[in-house]
Amino acid sequence: MSLLVAVSDLHLDQSTAGIDRFGDVVAVLEQAAAYAIEKHADAFLFLGDLTDPNTVRAHRSVNALARVMSKLKQHGVTCVCLAGNHDVIEDGSGGTVLDSLVWLDAGPVYTEPTVEPLLNGQGDFVCTLVALPFVPVSRAYDPDKFVRAIGKVRHPVLVIGHLNLDGITLGSESTDMPRGRDIFWPIESLRVHLPYALRVGGHYHTPQTFEDVRIVGSAVRLRFDERDNDPGFVLLEV
Numbered sequence: 001m002s003l004l005v006a007v008s009d010l011h012l013d014q015s016t017a018g019i020d021r022f023g024d025v026v027a028v029l030e031q032a033a034a035y036a037i038e039k040h041a042d043a044f045l046f047l048g049d050l051t052d053p054n055t056v057r058a059h060r061s062v063n064a065l066a067r068v069m070s071k072l073k074q075h076g077v078t079c080v081c082l083a084g085n086h087d088v089i090e091d092g093s094g095g096t097v098l099d100s101l102v103w104l105d106a107g108p109v110y111t112e113p114t115v116e117p118l119l120n121g122q123g124d125f126v127c128t129l130v131a132l133p134f135v136p137v138s139r140a141y142d143p144d145k146f147v148r149a150i151g152k153v154r155h156p157v158l159v160i161g162h163l164n165l166d167g168i169t170l171g172s173e174s175t176d177m178p179r180g181r182d183i184f185w186p187i188e189s190l191r192v193h194l195p196y197a198l199r200v201g202g203h204y205h206t207p208q209t210f211e212d213v214r215i216v217g218s219a220v221r222l223r224f225d226e227r228d229n230d231p232g233f234v235l236l237e238v
Helices: 022-038 058-074 099-104 143-148 187-193
Strands: 003-007 043-046 078-082 114-119 125-132 157-161 198-201 208-210 213-215 234-237
Touching: 003 022, 022 043, 022 058, 058 078, 058 099, 078 114, 078 125, 078 157, 125 143, 143 187, 198 234
Parallel strands: 003 043, 043 078, 125 157, 157 198, 198 213
Antiparallel strands: 003 234, 114 125, 208 213
16 A cells, blocks of 8 residues: 545635634645655645636645655655646647646656656655646647546556545535636546546545545635535545
């Protein structure tokens, strides 16, 4: 078994009733990274929505994640980043706020759908990773078609995504904080082609499991309708 630590939906540019939440969220991010280092985790997963690109707070948000990624790298923990709907820059360039993090060489940064082996900090195989980032207009792909085209893969398999789930109860991510368009998890294709894969997703702020997708949830409660959420980070085994 391999140990993974996952966080999602940091929204480091956000405030609650006018109160800046940057410090609160960074504290959870750093706590999650410290746990991953202490437990010698095989990988640390960030599943999208770091910051809106058009906010004046975007630069400090990217800096905060870069600092954590650098620390993880120093301690031999692979860091995986996945682009969410709040991370894309919809100006036709296909860029995201995560793009510069590639140069840290701390782990893969997924802005396009990908299938590849996930290796830990020592270069050992952890699992086959299938990345399904948010689908921007400027770099569109069909998640269902992509999954159906995947051939035989080495097990275990981890599917990470920042997509919509049909029928899930919507929260602040879709009401107070909407951004981008709705593109859905290819649930049926995953069940047929990758039936034993562990599926983990971002986007929704309430931690839960829906349609066999483990939703990590936001790191902190960002809106008053999230008062009953149990935020933080998630431990996974593959």
